Amino acid sequence: MNTTWHVLGAGSLGSLWACRLARSGQAVRLILRNEGRLQAYQAAGGLTLIEQGVPHTFAIDAEGPEAQTPIKRLLVACKAYDAALAVAALKHRLNADSEVILLQNGLGSQDEVAAQLGHARCILASSTEGAFRHADWQVVFAGHGFTWLGDPLRPQPPDWLGALSASGIAHEWTADITTRPWRKLALNCAINPLTVLYDCRNGGLQSHHCEVASLCAELAHLLEHCGQPAAAQDLHSEVERVIHATAANFSSMHQDVSQRRRTEIHYLLGHACATAQRHGLVLAHLQQLQVRLVQHLNALGLPTE
Numbered sequence: 001m002n003t004t005w006h007v008l009g010a011g012s013l014g015s016l017w018a019c020r021l022a023r024s025g026q027a028v029r030l031i032l033r034n035e036g037r038l039q040a041y042q043a044a045g046g047l048t049l050i051e052q053g054v055p056h057t058f059a060i061d062a063e064g065p066e067a068q069t070p071i072k073r074l075l076v077a078c079k080a081y082d083a084a085l086a087v088a089a090l091k092h093r094l095n096a097d098s099e100v101i102l103l104q105n106g107l108g109s110q111d112e113v114a115a116q117l118g119h120a121r122c123i124l125a126s127s128t129e130g131a132f133r134h135a136d137w138q139v140v141f142a143g144h145g146f147t148w149l150g151d152p153l154r155p156q157p158p159d160w161l162g163a164l165s166a167s168g169i170a171h172e173w174t175a176d177i178t179t180r181p182w183r184k185l186a187l188n189c190a191i192n193p194l195t196v197l198y199d200c201r202n203g204g205l206q207s208h209h210c211e212v213a214s215l216c217a218e219l220a221h222l223l224e225h226c227g228q229p230a231a232a233q234d235l236h237s238e239v240e241r242v243i244h245a246t247a248a249n250f251s252s253m254h255q256d257v258s259q260r261r262r263t264e265i266h267y268l269l270g271h272a273c274a275t276a277q278r279h280g281l282v283l284a285h286l287q288q289l290q291v292r293l294v295q296h297l298n299a300l301g302l303p304t305e
């Protein structure tokens with residue numbers, strides 16, 4: 001039997017990975033938040049993946065937090081703000097041979113998880129795939145994309161990349177994994193908060209060209225200053241390209257705020273501002289953006305962490 005993929009968090013991305021792995025014959029086991037969620041999942045009879053409108057249900061095994069068996073391979077698919085606590089609850093089931101794959105957007109949560117573990121190997125993943133939950137236990141594969149994986153401490157690839165290929169998960173192992181999340185974070189900081197503050201689709205930022213340009217200049221300066229020159233390259237032109245290409249879309253942060261869901265601000269704009277402060281950089285536009293966004297979230301009664 002091949003090594004079980006324990007998937008922590010059966011939300012959008014966790015379900016997308018779990019269904020594709022299970023479909024290709026991999027052993028998969030979901031770890032759910034509590035007994036109530038486990039019962040709800042069991043009543044649903046499995047996870048449903050909807051691709052191009054066609055649903056397929058996979059009766060993937062699941063367990064609650066009380067399970068005690070060792071975990072060799074853990075895919076962490078919680079939001080950034082839940083990851084460290086969720087992993088800490090499994091600490092006693094992981095050992096030095098375990099591998100923990102982190103799918104979180106933004107930066108900061110990866111270090112929080114690593115600080116909980118110490119011994120197990122942490123592999124970072126940065127993905128451009130898109131998925132959303134249609135309902136509980138039902139995920140829509142909304143956007144095909146690519147996933148970069150890597151371990152900043154150990155460049156050797158793990159032995160399970162073939163399983164991803166067999167599951168149709170387009171990926172690449174890269175020795176330089178930190179560039180991707182930094183670049184993604186910068187794109188997010190230049191676009192998402194403004195779409196929330198102006199309550200607009202991405203294309204609405206075409207009327208705020210100067211503000212976007214100022215943010216990009218500051219973000220590029222930050223990236224260069226913290227050893228990420230590759231992530232800074234042509235940032236402004238890529239931000240403009242993304243705004244144009246996704247003009248009709250609402251950003252993920254806009255969707256979270258309009259549905260009154262907690263955002264990952266702390267691991268995106270918050271991380272950029274905290275890093276700037278740590279380096280003694282004064283980035284007036286970025287810091288002002290954070291103040292405005294925090295005020296906006298406070299006014300809506302949403303968490304700002």
Ligand code: NAP
Pocket residue numbers: 008009010011012013014031032033034037077078079080082085086103104105106127128129130131132133264
């Ligand atoms: P999501 O749909 O909200 O799923 C998160 C899941 O984590 C939920 O099902 C939640 O359980 C579960 N969870 C939280 N704490 C848990 C715990 N202690 N034990 C077990 N399960 C727990 O989020 P998502 O969209 O998949 O995003 C996950 C991460 O991937 C985020 O950092 C996001 O930015 C990143 N990402 C997402 C996409 C995408 O297209 N969705 C693309 C790229 C990157 P409940 O269901 O019980 O609340």
